[in-house]
Amino acid sequence: MxxxxxxxxxxxxxxxxxxxxxxxxxxxxxxxxxxxxxxxxxxxxxxxxxxxxxxxxxxxxxxxxxxxxxxxxxxxxxxxxxxxxxxxxxxxxxxxxxxxxxxxxxxxxxxxxxxxxxxxxxxxxxxxxxxxxxxxxxxxxxxxxxxxxxxxxxxxxxxxxxxxxxxxxxxxxxQQKNTGRFLVYSFLSLIAAGTFLLMLPGATQNGQGLIFIDALFTSTSAVCVTGLIVVDTATHFTLFGELIILTLIQLGGIGIITFATFLFLFISGGLGVGQMNTLRDVVGESNTSLVTATLKRVVGFTFVVEAIGAIGYYVSWDVSFPSHGQRILFSIFHAISAFCNAGFSLFTNSLADGPNATSWAINITTMTLIVLGGLGFTVIWEMIRRRTDRSRWRRRLSIHTRTVLTTTAVLIVAGTLLVLAMEWNHTLADFAWGKKIMVSLFQSITTRTAGFNTIDIGAIGITATLVMLTLMFIGGSPASTAGGIKTTTFAVVMRSIVMTVRGYDKMEMFRRTVPNRVIFRAMTVILLAASCISVSTVLLTLVENHSFMDLFFEEVSAFATVGLTRGITGDLTSWGKFIIVVSMFLGRVGILTFMAAFATKVDTNKYKYPEENIMVS
Structure with missing residues (x-):
């Protein structure tokens, strides 16, 4: 057409x-x-x-x-x-x-x-x-x-x-150029959020919420995994308030940045070199390329151990609960609190009530969680890797791991024997000899930053109290949920003293030479910690009307993030609570880390001045 x-x-x-x-x-x-x-x-x-x-x-x-x-x-x-x-x-x-x-x-x-x-x-x-x-x-x-x-x-x-x-x-x-400062700000942000939530009326049984200083104290104690309380956790908080405290303990124990980065890796891809450099000090990994793997192991190990601990608690309770839901809540709460070395308990007297204090299952579960949380993730992973990797270069544990294990074992055994000997006819008088050993072992372990107790701490004699103060000051190990000056710091200084007395001009441990910078750092940590405790104790004596021993014990417990008390925490004034809050915060982030975060950095000098002796006697 x-x-x-x-x-x-x-x-x-x-x-x-x-x-x-x-x-x-x-x-x-x-x-x-x-x-x-x-x-x-x-x-x-x-x-x-x-x-x-x-x-x-x-x-x-x-x-x-x-x-x-x-x-x-x-x-x-x-x-x-x-x-x-x-x-x-x-x-x-x-x-x-x-x-x-x-x-x-x-x-x-x-x-x-x-x-x-x-x-x-x-x-x-x-x-x-x-x-x-x-x-x-x-x-x-x-x-x-x-x-x-x-x-x-x-x-x-x-x-x-x-x-x-x-x-x-x-x-x-x-964007972070100062890891220490970033870590400090992350803890402060978490504490501020916890303070706000605990001030809400729905967080407390009386429907009024905590006043600011009490909310700040409780939030700091939870984030810094200390365990000191100004109100009874078991009776004063609602389920909402208890869940807030539990969340603060978990995030404070493993670190909010560590947890957030783990979630990012779970839903997204990897990290760049700059991000891994920032996280290197946070997770305690010296090798930048292994940061993400280490971070995943830290969080994964934490959740697995806490889950096993919760199951152990659930089957071990001799206490009658109104419902299975409450039994599960108590099990999860105490498992997280124990592994994070927090010391918070949903029982009014912690674990000092009869059914818990004398229960072998509860004591063993709690002590195991405390020790695993206090050893440090670096040490635990190296031990696991040594068991699974039979390569020749993997068979020998590092000097760090050997120092942590040896020092931890010595402190646990020595603390148990000293408490047992000093309190045999005092606070342990009503226990059978087997239970006396168990209670003494528990106090030796929990004193090093865990904060649980199975006997009345205020009733312990002065001599045993001094032993507990020493153990609290030493604390747990690096890269762990524990506080204190750390076991490695204590071991390095003690070994340095021995080597100096014997006339050595260098320090050796386990057939290895320890660099002088490690010794200087360890001594600096001890001096700064002692200075902070001394100043805070003096300030507490100015604003509080309690005995010196009680205030000194409270301050050491706060700085070492232990959580044990001789019964004066709830009676502190607002100024006293604020001093304890600062001590808990400095003890958790590390006073050396805190000071280095805000100190002016200088380049290392490439030259060396002539040597000249100073008389030291």
Whole structure:
């Protein structure tokens, strides 16, 4: 079939016009895309700020029903906040969709948010939201489906907040030039968050929350895994308050940065060299390439041991619980508290009540968790690797591991024998000889930063108290959840004294020469720790009306993050509590680490001055 010539000409002209129109549209569209791209770059910081504001509203909306008694005013306020969350979520999604240059890819990647936004629009229309944003919904007769959807939406947004923080973590780590300062700030941030949460009315049984100084004290004690308490953990806190304390203990024990980085590695890829350099000192790994592997082992080992410990507690309790749920809670709480060397207990008298104090299963479970938590992850992993790797160069333990194991064993045995001998006819008089050995062993282990007790610490004689002070001051081992000056510091200084007295001009341990810088560092740690304890004790005597021994014991216990007390913690004044808070914080982050974090760095001198003797006698 042939078309007339003029029709063909018109068709060709129409096609030409269509091509020209498409060309003009594409050109204008590219200009528009460039404009949108420029707008997107300008709007990006504002969108991030909007997302942060939306995240804060989500957190507030979750905390209101948990942390406060729901009065009609609070119910209305929470409904207002939830309405703004809905509107903000939809607006955030639409704005990002409009500003993105590739909407198809954006919708493919964010399809779930698109579906949720669509449902949110339907819900907003259904509840009659006005164009100016006056929101009034979710009253008592609101449909249950709406409430369920809102709870799911808030849970999703909270999950997104966590993911966004984890995605920002590598950038944050890469910006750090001072690992010590970064570590200090992370602990301070966690303490501040815990203080705020413990001040919420829903955290305490009386519905009033803790006052600021008590909340700060409890949060610091939990984050610094100390265990000193100004209120009874067993009776003063609600389940919400107990879970806050448990979370602070866990994050403080293994480190919030360590835990956050573990989650990032779990949901994302690896880290760069800069980030691993920052984490190297945090996880106690000298080899930068092994940082991520070490971090995974630390967190994995922690969770496995705590899970086994919780099972051990669950089958070992001789105490009757109202329900299996409470039995599980007590088991998990004490397993985490014991492994992290925190000393917090959900029993009023810690483990000093009859069924717990004399139970072999409870004592063995607790002591095992304390020792494993106090040895240090480096030592534990080297021992595991030695058992699984039979290569010739792996058979000999490092000097660090041998020093930790030897010193720990000597301190445990010596502490047990001394407490047993000094308290045989005193606090141990009512126990059978087998139980006397068990109780003495428990006190020897728990004194080195764990904080649990199976006898009344205030009733122990002065001589045994001095022994416990020495053990508290020494504490656990490096790269562990324990505090104190550390076993290796004590061993190095003691060995240095012996070698100096015998006339050596260098120090040797296990047929290895220890560098002088290690000796200098160990002596510096001891002198700084002793100075801090001395100054804090003097300050406590100025503001408190208690005996010197009680105050000195309290201060050493705080600085060494032990948590044992002679019964004066709850009677401290606000100034006394603040002094103890500072001591706990310095003891946890390490006073040398704290001072080095804010000290002015200087380059190591490449020259050496002539030597000249100073008379030291």
């Amino acid at each position: 042939k078309f007339p010539y003029n029709w063909k000409q018109k068709w060709i002209s129409l096609l030409r016009r269509w091509r020209n129109f498409k060309k003009d549209v594409n050109l204008n569209f590219h200009f528009l895309q460039d404009d949108i791209y420029e707008i997107d770059k300008v709007a990006h910081p504002y969108l991030r700020a909007f997302s942060i504001l939306l995240s804060l509203l989500v957190v507030v909306s979750i905390l209101i029903p948990i942390g406060f008694e729901l009065t009609p005013e609070l119910v209305y306020l929470n409904s207002q906040i939830e309405g703004w969350i809905l509107l903000g979520f939809v607006a955030n999604f639409v704005l990002r969709l409009v500003l993105t240059s590739d909407r198809k890819t954006y919708l493919k990647k964010r399809w779930f948010e698109g579906v949720v936004s669509l449902f949110s629009v339907f819900l907003l229309i259904d509840i009659g939201i006005s164009s100016i944003g006056i929101i009034d919904y979710l009253s008592g007769d609101a449909p249950n489906a709406e409430g369920v959807f809102l709870q799911l939406l808030k849970g999703y947004l909270l999950f997104v907040v966590v993911v966004k923080f984890l995605q920002y973590l590598p950038e944050l780590l890469g």
